[in-house]
Amino acid sequence: MATTDRHSATLALAHALSAAERGLPVIPLSPTKLPALPSPHRHDPEPAHCRGECGLLGHGVYDAASDPVAVRALFAAAPWATGYGIAxxxxxxxxxxxxxxxxxxxxxxxxxxxxxxxxxxxxxxxxxxxxxxxxxxxxxxxxxxxxxxxxxxxxxxxxxxxxxxxxxxxxxxxxxxxxxxxxxxxxxxxxxxxxxxxxxxxxxxxxxPARPHHPAPARAPRGQGLVQFVLAAHEGQRNTRLFWAACRAYENGIGEALADALTDAAVRTGLTEREARATIASAARLTGR
CATH class of the missing domain: 3.30.2250 (Prim-pol fold)
Structure with missing residues (x-):
């Protein structure tokens, strides 16, 4: 190394240690202002996304340290460094x-x-x-x-x-x-x-900018689709729709929980509560519940 280069490297280390004393994390830089230490993954066949987890030096700003021992080790590994970067x-x-x-x-x-x-x-x-x-x-x-x-x-x-x-x-x-x-x-x-x-x-x-918070839409209660299916029934298909919906509810383990809601929906379409309860009970027996 030429005398001028050695002098620049010595000054760079001195300035870097001074910055590190103030808690600033530093890395050695080459005269091109780029990190002085080459990447240990530069010859890998696939691009590496390592940020120093491999334990080797040469990860640019991710090598930055403020501990004087670590700073000296960085500059010892890059004696050609003439400057330092602050992360x-x-x-x-x-x-x-x-x-x-x-x-x-x-x-x-x-x-x-x-x-x-x-x-x-x-x-x-x-x-x-x-x-x-x-x-x-x-x-x-x-x-x-x-x-x-x-x-x-x-x-x-x-x-x-x-x-x-x-x-x-x-x-x-x-x-x-x-x-x-x-x-x-x-x-x-x-x-x-x-x-x-x-x-x-x-x-x-x-x-x-902070990402806008869009709360997740409230999920409809389980089985609400079956209730809507019953509510959409026209005359002549009310009992059939109720029976089909009740069968699906019992098959999915929510028959008992949904029985009152299905009954209310059927009553709103024109069935009596007694008729609705009897149809739901038939669906329960058919599905083995």
Whole structure:
């Protein structure tokens, strides 16, 4: 390893350990800003959906740790790392990253900082003073703390062109990291800050809406269909329908429970209660009940 690379790797580990001391889970990053450790499943014939359950390193953000021993082990396995990533959505801060790109052709020439201010005016929230990391291209990463019971997904330019969101399953490049395009550094005045709570109005914009609760329709009482069958009887078929429904009820073990309801239905169609009871009793005898 070249002296410059070794120096960058040493600095990356030092910065990562400093972040870990604050409870932030970290992983080593390569100069491309990607996780430095290759997947142990990269040669598997079938795509693997493992998130570290196999016990091996190389699962990206799912390797992230804040224990200094674990952090040192991660960087020892990736001595070429020149930076570190901070996993979002994890305790204690449940970090949410607001990535503001610079005004480039990729953003359609949009000033993402101005776009965020416009969103704040439109939705009545204030962009809080918080940890801010300046990227090599001049962009900004705003660190916000999310509530533990809300899962914020990753998104790209969904809020506005040039504004990306880093949430659960994502990571932010930590300050002090060195990429192929330059270094990431804390903005002046934010070194001593903690991630500010995410404004509730902004959280509503970046978090998926709660699924509407549709209560399951109440199930009709068992045997209600047989009662309706009797109620639909016309003159000349009332006794036949009652007998058929009563037979089905007894065959299904609900004859006794349904006898009164069948009787009432038969009376409403024109039979007398005595006639209805006699027909139901015949159905019970026929079915062996």
């Amino acid at each position: 979002c959505g994890r305790p204690p801060h449940h970090l949410i990253g607001i990535d503001l790109d610079t005004k480039t052709a990729a953003t359609g020439g949009t000033d993402s900082v101005a776009a965020l201010r416009q969103l704040a005016l439109q939705h009545l929230f204030t962009v809080p003073e918080t940890v801010t990391v300046i990227t090599p291209s001049g962009g900004r990463h705003l660190w916000l703390a999310g509530p533990p019971d809300v899962v914020v997904p990753n998104s790209a330019s969904r809020l506005a062109p040039g504004i990306d969101v880093r949430g659960a399953g994502g990571y932010l490049v930590g300050p002090g990291s060195v990429s192929a395009h330059g270094a990431y550094r804390l903005a002046p005045g934010s070194a001593e800050l903690a991630p500010a709570p995410c404004p509730s109005a902004l959280l509503r914009l970046i978090a998926p």
